[in-house]
Amino acid sequence: MGRSPCCSKEGLNRGAWTALEDKILTSYIKAHGEGKWRNLPKRAGLKRCGKSCRLRWLNYLRPDIKRGNISVDEEELIVRLHKLLGNRWSLIAGRLPGRTDNEIKNYWNTTLGKKLAKADRSSSSPPSSKDINHPSFKSRSKRPVSKLSCSLSAKATRPQVTRYKPLECTKVLASAGSSLPNKNQSLYSITPEYSPFQANYCPNGSASELGQDSENPRTHHVHCGTHDDHLQENCVGDFGLINFGYGNEFNTANIMCADQPLIVEQEMLENWTSVCVEEKDTLDLDSLAYLLNSEEWP
DNA sequence: AAGCCTCTCAACCGCGAAGTA
DNA sequence: TTACTTCGCGGTTGAGAGGCT
Structure with a gap:
C-alpha cells in the first residue's frame, strides 16, 4: 500500500x-x-x-463476534460514546458486546460520521476545533489506559486529552453519604474533593482494601496515585473518569465532557451505582444506555 | 453493455505503551 | 536504568461490489 x-x-x-x-x-x-x-x-x-x-x-x-446489522440502539450508543470519547474505537467497542473496534470505526467512517455531518450542516452550527470529534482532534499519541489494575483520573485540557499511566490503587475514597460498595462489590470511588464526579473501578479490589478513614468512619479512600498527582496533573472538574467492568474484560473509559464540567448529583450517582455496579461488577448494554440517556448526562 | 464513480470494509501501517531482559 | 521486544491502537489504503450514466 x-x-x-x-x-x-x-x-x-x-x-x-x-x-x-x-x-x-x-x-x-x-x-x-x-x-x-x-x-x-x-x-x-x-x-x-x-x-x-x-x-x-x-x-x-473470535467466537463471540457479532457482525453486521448494527441496531438502532447500538448506533445511538456509538454516537453518544463517540461524542464522549472521540475516536477511541477500542473503548467504544468495549461497550458494545461482540463488536470490534475495526467494525465500529468503519461504520462510523462510512455511515454514522456522514449522517451526523449532514445533520450538523443542517443545524448550521460550524464544527468547533474544540470538539473532540473534529478531525483536528488527534488522540493518537494519548492513548486510553486500558486493562489497568487501577486507573487514574486524567485531565482534559481541551482540545487535547491527556491520559496517565496507571498507578497502584491503594485506598478507597468515597464521600460521606455515598453508597459504599459491599464486600462483594467492586471498588468505586467518589472523590468530590478532586472533581465533581469521579468513579474509579479497581477490578482487583477486595473488601480488605476498603480502608476507612480513622477520623471519619464514613469516609473511604480510593487512591490511585498520590494527592499530589491529582493536584498537579488534574485540571479537575472537566470530566469524570468512569470504568465499566464488562464481562471479564476490564475496560476503562475516560468520559469527557467536552464543553462543561460533569456535575453529578448524589441522587444520580446513587442511581447510577445501583444500576451499574450491583450485578457482578459488570455493566450491561442496557445499563450503559440508561446512563447515557439519562437527563443529567451531557 | 461498458466505463466510470462511489461506497464499504478487510487488511495494512506506523507509533507509542507496556512488558521483559 | 536502559535497551529491546511485543502488543494494541487509530489512521489509512485499496480491492471489490454496486450504482449511475
Whole structure:
C-alpha cells in the first residue's frame, strides 16, 4: 500500500485470508490460546505476520463476534460514546458486546460520521476545533489506559486529552453519604474533593482494601496515585473518569465532557451505582444506555 | 453493455505503551 | 536504568461490489 513494511514480509501471504488460513488460525488459538502473536504464525504454520493473525482473530474469528446489522440502539450508543470519547474505537467497542473496534470505526467512517455531518450542516452550527470529534482532534499519541489494575483520573485540557499511566490503587475514597460498595462489590470511588464526579473501578479490589478513614468512619479512600498527582496533573472538574467492568474484560473509559464540567448529583450517582455496579461488577448494554440517556448526562 | 464513480470494509501501517531482559 | 521486544491502537489504503450514466 505504498508504505514500507513494518517487518520482513518476504514469503508471507498478504491480503484477504483464505478459509484454510482461518481454520488453521482458529484451531491453533483454540488449542494454545491467544497471545504470543509474534511467534504464532511460525508455530501454527501460517505464512502471515503476527499482527495480521492477531487482527484476523480479534476482528473476525473470535467466537463471540457479532457482525453486521448494527441496531438502532447500538448506533445511538456509538454516537453518544463517540461524542464522549472521540475516536477511541477500542473503548467504544468495549461497550458494545461482540463488536470490534475495526467494525465500529468503519461504520462510523462510512455511515454514522456522514449522517451526523449532514445533520450538523443542517443545524448550521460550524464544527468547533474544540470538539473532540473534529478531525483536528488527534488522540493518537494519548492513548486510553486500558486493562489497568487501577486507573487514574486524567485531565482534559481541551482540545487535547491527556491520559496517565496507571498507578497502584491503594485506598478507597468515597464521600460521606455515598453508597459504599459491599464486600462483594467492586471498588468505586467518589472523590468530590478532586472533581465533581469521579468513579474509579479497581477490578482487583477486595473488601480488605476498603480502608476507612480513622477520623471519619464514613469516609473511604480510593487512591490511585498520590494527592499530589491529582493536584498537579488534574485540571479537575472537566470530566469524570468512569470504568465499566464488562464481562471479564476490564475496560476503562475516560468520559469527557467536552464543553462543561460533569456535575453529578448524589441522587444520580446513587442511581447510577445501583444500576451499574450491583450485578457482578459488570455493566450491561442496557445499563450503559440508561446512563447515557439519562437527563443529567451531557 | 461498458466505463466510470462511489461506497464499504478487510487488511495494512506506523507509533507509542507496556512488558521483559 | 536502559535497551529491546511485543502488543494494541487509530489512521489509512485499496480491492471489490454496486450504482449511475
